[in-house]
Amino acid sequence: MSAQQKALFLTKKHGDWEVGTTEVPTPGPGQLLVKVEATALNPLEVGIQVRGILVEDYPAILGVDAAGTVEALGEGVADFAVGDRVLIEGSFINGKGTFQQYTLAEAVVSAKIPNNITFDQAASVPLGLATAALALFDQGSAGLPPPWEESGKGRFAGKPFVLFGGATSVGQYAIQLAKLSGFSPIIATASPSNAPYLHTLGATHVLDRALAPDALLSQITQLTSGVPVEIVFLTVQLPSLELPVSVLAPGGTLATVWPVIDDAKRAAAPGKKVAGVYGSANTKATRETGHSLYRSIPRLLASGELKPNRVENLADGLKGIAAGLKKMEKGEVSGVKLVVRPQETL
Ligand SMILES: NC(=O)c1ccc[n+]([C@@H]2O[C@H](COP(=O)([O-])OP(=O)(O)OC[C@H]3O[C@@H](n4cnc5c(N)ncnc54)[C@H](OP(=O)(O)O)[C@@H]3O)[C@@H](O)[C@H]2O)c1
Incomplete structure (x- = not known):
């Protein structure tokens, strides 16, 4: 060499x-x-x-x-x-x-x-998966039990998962992790051209991201049929937090890809948690979840559970x-x- x-x-x-x-x-x-x-x-x-x-x-x-x-x-x-x-x-x-x-x-x-x-x-x-996984499953972020471990697999059966930005790299991994966690329905926003592919990953419903916020909220409300939405994941910049926050049940968590959550973002979600993420699986704060994820990657990819x-x-x-x-x-x-x-x- x-x-x-x-x-x-x-x-x-x-x-x-x-x-x-x-x-x-x-x-x-x-x-x-x-x-x-x-x-x-x-x-x-x-x-x-x-x-x-x-x-x-x-x-x-x-x-x-x-x-x-x-x-x-x-x-x-x-x-x-x-x-x-x-x-x-x-x-x-x-x-x-x-x-x-x-x-x-x-x-x-x-x-x-x-x-x-x-x-x-x-x-x-690496980055897309780690960001989705840490945002949803690291204690420093949303802190749900990880589905690549037995304790988290299928844990959220019957609970809805809502994702703004389903076709982003991070969003595609989030859909698959949400499916492993058992969430249902899994509702994602994206361009309609990406809907067939996102369905293959596990999204049950793909809503056109160009719809007005009111129309999106009403469709999400209908699809979740009154079951409280305890987790929403935001992987894209929206003009405001109003829509994702309105979707969330009181006490629910808005997981985001933002590395820093400032007071303005917290204030935009009264009575709800806003969680950020730093998408490295090897920082002092993230390494417990991150290393456990890396040990599971070969199995998840080989089995097809993760595409x-x-x-x-x-x-x-x-x-x-x-x-x-x-x-x-x-x-x-x-x-x-x-x-x-x-x-x-x-
Ligand atoms: N904090 C961290 O450590 C960290 C780590 C990684 C990424 N990030 C951030 O996370 C975000 C996503 O990263 P990525 O690499 O996954 O992005 P990406 O794959 O480059 O995202 C491209 C996709 O964004 C979608 N999109 C754009 N605006 C949208 C909207 N208003 N609603 C729904 N979908 C929309 C488009 O979907 P359609 O084609 O369907 O229209 C497009 O396919 C970026 O802002 C990135 O900087 C943060």
Whole structure:
């Protein structure tokens, strides 16, 4: 293996994307060195480039979703071997960003990929799944019992689950987790073109996201037939919280993808809880739920209980990422995860 590799750099805050070379990193204790066969794009990278959030050290290698092959093991790694196919949680620190040909991953947030799943599909899993799972099942967020453990499986039979943003990557994983939890009905908003696919994941009803709030509320009320809605998940920005809060029963929880819940958001939901999430399965606060999730991923994917997002491959390896992020910024990506193959970078 060469000591140098290709990586995609964000040159400076609000800067451009440029492919350059950098050293292949060496795994430390508990880490894997992974040859990245596929990496997925997220709204996170759009936010970092356009809004200048989260990253201060430039040039920066971003990307938090990857799948590939284990090339080397750091000290103390017992559960993986060189040659294993893995999906990994990356992070926006240069050695661990996934927009490069080789990256480091923490073994505790890596999972072996079963044979029924391709690298491209596996790359769609880490951030979307962790965000949905932590928002709904981590004690720091909504805190429901996780359905990948016996105590949570089927636990909410007969209770409704309402999701605004069913076709987002996070939403697609949330629908599947809600199904494993036994929720019924599972009501999601999306563009009508995504309805047939969301039904295959477990949504019982898909409502047109373009409907006026009053029409959506009345349809949701009819579908839940008077059973209190104790959990609503919001994966998209709505003009206000009025609709999701009106759907919720008193004392219910509005789980959101927002990393920070400020006083204004709390005040918009009197008598109800608003929960946020930080979608990493490996922070001090999230690691108990996060590591338990990662241990379950191979089984959930192999059994088909969890399906990865549908993927769209972008050409030109790492060079294709800039155009993909632009499409996402313009809202031109619907119900699929954009994926590139860094080894195809010329
Ligand atoms: N806090 C965290 O750690 C964390 C982690 C991950 C993601 N996030 C955030 O979570 C959100 C979702 O991320 P993602 O990667 O899952 O998104 P994504 O896959 O890029 O979402 C694209 C989808 O959004 C849907 N959408 C847009 N506006 C909508 C609306 N008003 N109602 C219903 N659906 C709407 C579209 O659905 P249709 O095609 O059906 O129209 C589209 O398919 C983003 O804001 C992201 O920044 C936060």
